[in-house]
Amino acid sequence: xxxxxxxxxxxxxxxxxxxxxxxxxLMHMIPGGPFDREKxxxxxxxxxxxxxxxxxxxxxxxxxxxxxxxxxxDLGPSFTSRSRTVNDIIRQQAPISAQLGLFAFFIAVALGxxxxxxxxxxxxxxxxxxCMWLAILGVSLxxxxxxxxxxxxxxxxxxxxxxARWGGISHMILPAITxxxxxxxxxxxxxxxxxxxxxxxxxxxxxxxxxxxERVVMLHHALKNALIPVTxxxxxxxxxxITGSMIVEQIFAIPGIGKYFVTxxxxxxxxxxMGITLFFGALIVxxxxxxxITYGFLDPRIRYx
Amino acid sequence: xxxxxxxxxxxxxxxxxxxxxxxxxxHRLMRNRMATIGAVIVIILCITAIFAPLVAPYAYxxxxxxxxxxxxxxxxxxGADFMGRDLLSRIIYGTRxxxxxxxxxATVSFVIGTIYGLIAGYAGGKVDNYMMRxxxxxxxxxxxxxxxxxxxxxxxxxxxxxxxxxxxxxxSIDNALGGMFFIFIGIGITSWxxxxxxxxxxxxxxKEKEFIETARAMGASNLRxxxxxxxxxxxxxxIISQTLTIPTYILYEAFLSFIxxxxxxxxxxxxxxxxxxxxxxxxYPHLVxxxxxxxxxxxxxxxxxxxxLRDALDPHMKL
Numbered sequence: 001x002x003x004x005x006x007x008x009x010x011x012x013x014x015x016x017x018x019x020x021x022x023x024x025x026l027m028h029m030i031p032g033g034p035f036d037r038e039k040x041x042x043x044x045x046x047x048x049x050x051x052x053x054x055x056x057x058x059x060x061x062x063x064x065x066x067x068x069x070x071x072x073x074d075l076g077p078s079f080t081s082r083s084r085t086v087n088d089i090i091r092q093q094a095p096i097s098a099q100l101g102l103f104a105f106f107i108a109v110a111l112g113x114x115x116x117x118x119x120x121x122x123x124x125x126x127x128x129x130x131c132m133w134l135a136i137l138g139v140s141l142x143x144x145x146x147x148x149x150x151x152x153x154x155x156x157x158x159x160x161x162x163x164a165r166w167g168g169i170s171h172m173i174l175p176a177i178t179x180x181x182x183x184x185x186x187x188x189x190x191x192x193x194x195x196x197x198x199x200x201x202x203x204x205x206x207x208x209x210x211x212x213x214e215r216v217v218m219l220h221h222a223l224k225n226a227l228i229p230v231t232x233x234x235x236x237x238x239x240x241x242i243t244g245s246m247i248v249e250q251i252f253a254i255p256g257i258g259k260y261f262v263t264x265x266x267x268x269x270x271x272x273x274m275g276i277t278l279f280f281g282a283l284i285v286x287x288x289x290x291x292x293i294t295y296g297f298l299d300p301r302i303r304y305x
Numbered sequence: 306x307x308x309x310x311x312x313x314x315x316x317x318x319x320x321x322x323x324x325x326x327x328x329x330x331x332h333r334l335m336r337n338r339m340a341t342i343g344a345v346i347v348i349i350l351c352i353t354a355i356f357a358p359l360v361a362p363y364a365y366x367x368x369x370x371x372x373x374x375x376x377x378x379x380x381x382x383x384g385a386d387f388m389g390r391d392l393l394s395r396i397i398y399g400t401r402x403x404x405x406x407x408x409x410x411a412t413v414s415f416v417i418g419t420i421y422g423l424i425a426g427y428a429g430g431k432v433d434n435y436m437m438r439x440x441x442x443x444x445x446x447x448x449x450x451x452x453x454x455x456x457x458x459x460x461x462x463x464x465x466x467x468x469x470x471x472x473x474x475x476x477s478i479d480n481a482l483g484g485m486f487f488i489f490i491g492i493g494i495t496s497w498x499x500x501x502x503x504x505x506x507x508x509x510x511x512k513e514k515e516f517i518e519t520a521r522a523m524g525a526s527n528l529r530x531x532x533x534x535x536x537x538x539x540x541x542x543x544i545i546s547q548t549l550t551i552p553t554y555i556l557y558e559a560f561l562s563f564i565x566x567x568x569x570x571x572x573x574x575x576x577x578x579x580x581x582x583x584x585x586x587x588x589y590p591h592l593v594x595x596x597x598x599x600x601x602x603x604x605x606x607x608x609x610x611x612x613x614l615r616d617a618l619d620p621h622m623k624l
Contacts, residue, residue, distance in 0.1 A: 145597035
């Protein structure tokens, strides 16, 4: 197990290094400097500014500087909001996205797993078909369409829930449903498929043969094993929930990190784009790493690949 | 993954009849009602996209400024947007954008992925090892973030390039396509990894087959073996697997256009229309709801069709 974990961590670090290099190179290659204004600054001032931000050094040195900064959790300054560094921005806005993401994740799991089990237990009945039909429906509804639909129905027509901004639980419900639905659908389909596979295993027949009640067989013997493959998608789902939050936060005017990312893309605020990309990247890579390691624990066959 | 007892039984019942894989698959697809509906919608969308100028009542980029924010009615069936442009026409032309990105994104990643996988699988050994290691690393990099970065780079750096250079040529192609060209490239560059794995896997198993050995014994060159013997055998499944990812590409385009990294105005994109409209939703919900509906219906159609295709072609069901 130990060498497996080491190997995984090693690759995660490599991936993050590559991501940082690609990000840095791409942003560096864009023509035009951060201090280009409509009214041209005197060249001495530009030279001073560039020296201050170390922009006059060779590319590799700038990259190493940046990398050194990351190791100290310092992502550098923002070009458009002068009073805040990228760190400040992430520190202030990521918690909001995290709350939203966790709530959405909870909805996805709480809705997806029971639906999948139901589908598997009632395989090839109308209940199963309805569940799976709903699942495809959920997968197909993009955030940017589901969000407006929910706003229109529950916010504008019925007036039950607030449609924008960030406050109490009531502000969280619509965006979290928007964000969570698609993943609940993915989880439901996977749970069903995996349940169906497990139900045919010999040990389930054994469990039935020794006279255990159907309930015990399903919950203790089948479900536990069926959920192992489901854990693998939780990593990617975490990733989509984070990146998906860009759209949802934008539509619901939630001051989270996703919304700020879109703003910085619009403003071409390169340090913020880089910083948030790396932050997202690190989160996603860590999530995948955790899932891989958990998977290695849950299913020993994986380790010896 | 999916085990379907019912279909298995049915498949074993019809075994007596002589049939080939494709006919069989088509038959099974037709029996799947949702997949058939999906297929019909996809065909309608394609026709709409091709004949957009004939179908659309107005031009997509000409506004009539007396009719800003017109409500849906007789003159404008789905209303008009903030510049008085007919929403229906913009949605119809938006079909073009969505479908071309879906198709071209699939094509670009198909070409890159298949060639890469073929080379890796055919070369084998160390080359294969290194090439696939690269793919593994690529898998770890979040696709959406990578696309965003690429698009930021494309959008910012090719805007200011002088004509006459390669960059100038690319950016003029992009302008001619309303900003779609770089989306094709961005999607293609980031989405070929799965394709490469598939192509490599199939090449590896084909390479050991007798007919390849025969071809080699008869003195066929590597290029000939690849192009005449391996490629025709792997191209079918590769195309199908790319077809299944078309909805993902459509979604990428909508996403990029939503955050302002997609098509250039006035090219109509559903994602961009939603992003233009959502802030005024309280007063003009139609500006958001109709493009959102168009996007959702397209996604349903492709997903249901894809799901049906996957079930119809899944060889496990014939076992």
